[in-house]
Amino acid sequence: MDPLSLFILLFTIFVLAIFVGFEIITKVPPTLHTPLMSGANAISGITIIGAILSAGHGAEGNPLTTYLGFAAVVFATLNVVGGFMVTNRMLSMFKKKG
Amino acid sequence: MNDALIKIAYLVASVLFIVGLKGLTHPRTAVRGNRLGAMGMFLAIVVTLVDQNVLTYQWIVAGIAIGTIVGAVLAIRIQMTAMPELVALFNGFGGVASALVAGGELVKGVPSGVPAIQFTIAAGLSGLIGAVTLTGSLMAFGKLRGDIGDAKYPGEQLVKLLVAAACVFCIVMIVMDPTNIMFYWYLMIAASILGILAVIGIGGADMPVVVSLLNSYSGIAAAATGFVISNIVLIVAGSLVGASGIILTMIMCKAMNRSLRNVLFGTWGDDVAGGGVVAGADEIYAGKVKQTSADELAMMLDGIQSMMIVPGYGLAVAQAQHTVRELADLLKSRGVDVKYAIHPVAGRMPGHMNVLLAEADVPYDDLLEMDTANPMFPQTDVALVLGANDVVNPMAREDPTSPIAGMPILDCDKARTVIIVKRSLSPGFAGIPNPLFALDNSLMFFGDAKQNMIDLVAALKEN
Numbered sequence: 001m002d003p004l005s006l007f008i009l010l011f012t013i014f015v016l017a018i019f020v021g022f023e024i025i026t027k028v029p030p031t032l033h034t035p036l037m038s039g040a041n042a043i044s045g046i047t048i049i050g051a052i053l054s055a056g057h058g059a060e061g062n063p064l065t066t067y068l069g070f071a072a073v074v075f076a077t078l079n080v081v082g083g084f085m086v087t088n089r090m091l092s093m094f095k096k097k098g
Numbered sequence: 099m100n101d102a103l104i105k106i107a108y109l110v111a112s113v114l115f116i117v118g119l120k121g122l123t124h125p126r127t128a129v130r131g132n133r134l135g136a137m138g139m140f141l142a143i144v145v146t147l148v149d150q151n152v153l154t155y156q157w158i159v160a161g162i163a164i165g166t167i168v169g170a171v172l173a174i175r176i177q178m179t180a181m182p183e184l185v186a187l188f189n190g191f192g193g194v195a196s197a198l199v200a201g202g203e204l205v206k207g208v209p210s211g212v213p214a215i216q217f218t219i220a221a222g223l224s225g226l227i228g229a230v231t232l233t234g235s236l237m238a239f240g241k242l243r244g245d246i247g248d249a250k251y252p253g254e255q256l257v258k259l260l261v262a263a264a265c266v267f268c269i270v271m272i273v274m275d276p277t278n279i280m281f282y283w284y285l286m287i288a289a290s291i292l293g294i295l296a297v298i299g300i301g302g303a304d305m306p307v308v309v310s311l312l313n314s315y316s317g318i319a320a321a322a323t324g325f326v327i328s329n330i331v332l333i334v335a336g337s338l339v340g341a342s343g344i345i346l347t348m349i350m351c352k353a354m355n356r357s358l359r360n361v362l363f364g365t366w367g368d369d370v371a372g373g374g375v376v377a378g379a380d381e382i383y384a385g386k387v388k389q390t391s392a393d394e395l396a397m398m399l400d401g402i403q404s405m406m407i408v409p410g411y412g413l414a415v416a417q418a419q420h421t422v423r424e425l426a427d428l429l430k431s432r433g434v435d436v437k438y439a440i441h442p443v444a445g446r447m448p449g450h451m452n453v454l455l456a457e458a459d460v461p462y463d464d465l466l467e468m469d470t471a472n473p474m475f476p477q478t479d480v481a482l483v484l485g486a487n488d489v490v491n492p493m494a495r496e497d498p499t500s501p502i503a504g505m506p507i508l509d510c511d512k513a514r515t516v517i518i519v520k521r522s523l524s525p526g527f528a529g530i531p532n533p534l535f536a537l538d539n540s541l542m543f544f545g546d547a548k549q550n551m552i553d554l555v556a557a558l559k560e561n
Binding site: 001003004006007010013014017018020021022024025026027028029030031032033034035036037038039040041042043044045046047048049050051052053054055056057058059060061062064065066067068069070071072073074075076077078079080081082083084085086087088089090091092093094095096 | 112115116118119120122123124125126128129131132133135136138139142143146147149151152153154155157158160161162164165166168169170172173174176178181184185188189191192194195196198199201202203205206211212213216309310313316317319320321323324325326327328329330331332333334335336337338339340341342343345346349440442445447448449450452453456457459461462463465467
């Protein structure tokens with residue numbers, strides 16, 4: 001695929017995902033807005049994928065990329081693990097009547 | 099693993115994120131939804147680990163181990179009242195992770211098969227947004243904890259504008275010559291300063307808006323990083339989070355009756371703290387405020403049919419959630435219909451009050467949104483206001499010159515009797531008196547919310 005087509009493809013996905021996001025999130029009731037925020041926050045830790053690719057790109061490459069990747073893995077993992085766990089903790093407190 | 103298989107796994111992860119978020123549209127399916135999201139993340143991480151471009155593992159394993167331990171400890175130990183601080187902190191970490199990844203990719207150099215301009219602009223945006231998210235979130239964290247006060251200084255907007263211009267200049271330099279890495283670090287420094295400056299002038303009461311907006315930024319930074327490494331799952335997940343944060347920001351602004359512009363650059367609160375307010379308060383309250391006691395209330399609550407509890411952040415500060423639920427249970431056992439009316443800004447972040455009440459075992463069916471609760475007040479025997487002030491101020495509805503004019507409020511004043519539990523007649527964040535306290539059908543129950551509720555429950559049991 002030529003570079004421009006790749007960009008257009010990625011951009012298409014970007015725009016469509018924003019629409020999907022708006023459609024779903026507007027249906028989340030106010031009761032769940034805090035867990036929504038912490039859960040969405042955990043999902044934004046997806047940047048860990050890029051962090052892993054940087055941290056593990058090999059001894060041949062630039063060591064600076066490895067170190068930056070390592071720091072990014074730490075922060076992103078914190079975000080992912082902490083985010084999903086605390087969301088789970090909050091959601092399990094929501095109980096039905098009786 | 100085969101590149102195509104990895105891409106398909108990323109697609110599955112993206113779908114799991116979407117289905118997971120969809121699960122959050124109802125409390126019944128929410129736990130499962132969150133787990134689906136976590137599964138998507140796990141899948142994405144596992145297939146990335148077997149990617150042929152990953153050659154060494156020691157740094158990855160070390161990073162994941164440290165992040166997992168710290169993240170888990172924070173998630174397990176955090177108090178529910180401190181949730182806004184934790185979410186702010188996590189937003190910042192997500193943002194800086196994206197900025198670091200973009201920096202690492204710039205160091206590697208422009209990859210082939212990608213338009214150079216896509217790579218460089220995306221890296222620049224990721225660095226800018228990521229760094230702003232980090233320092234902005236740390237400022238919000240400090241403000242929510244009360245460690246950092248508000249700082250206003252002359253020429254504030256001009257200074258911000260200059261720093262923002264410096265950021266744009268750095269991005270332009272990166273786009274023109276991606277090998278000149280120094281400009282990326284200059285960008286990180288300038289953007290970090292921008293994040294501090296952007297949040298330092300915003301009042302503590304506006305932090306729900308700031309945290310929501312930074313939540314959105316952390317998503318947008320991840321999406322920008324997706325364009326840097328041409329990765330679809332980053333773009334999808336980042337856009338979802340970006341959209342989510344924007345929606346929550348808009349909801350918060352609407353609930354506070356402010357535009358986003360006004361929150362970010364405004365001076366609301368400065369002009370209402372003057373001396374005229376005190377005189378206004380005397381005029382409104384003089385001779386009209388009626389006090390009540392636990393015994394008197396116990397007698398009054400005997401025989402009512404419906405009660406609407408209106409909690410504000412003061413309730414959480416006093417740690418009175420459990421005692422309030424006890425009161426509600428006691429009244430329910432006597433056939434009273436007890437519900438809770440929750441204003442969108444009742445807590446310190448969107449939906450915060452609901453979490454605090456859920457922690458105290460209040461069933462979620464009893465928690466009513468503002469639009470559901472308001473038509474019910476005229477048929478409600480007793481509205482019990484606990485630690486809320488500005489969000490129940492009828493001036494928002496009646497006085498177009500009031501600083502909170504037009505702000506959506508809970509119409510407690512329309513209930514047959516209003517009981518207000520409060521330490522004193524002191525004003526709320528808006529700094530204005532509340533005529534609700536002086537209404538004919540209002541009774542003030544002065545004191546600490548928790549102690550008052552304990553006394554009231556005891557008096558009811560004796561009665």
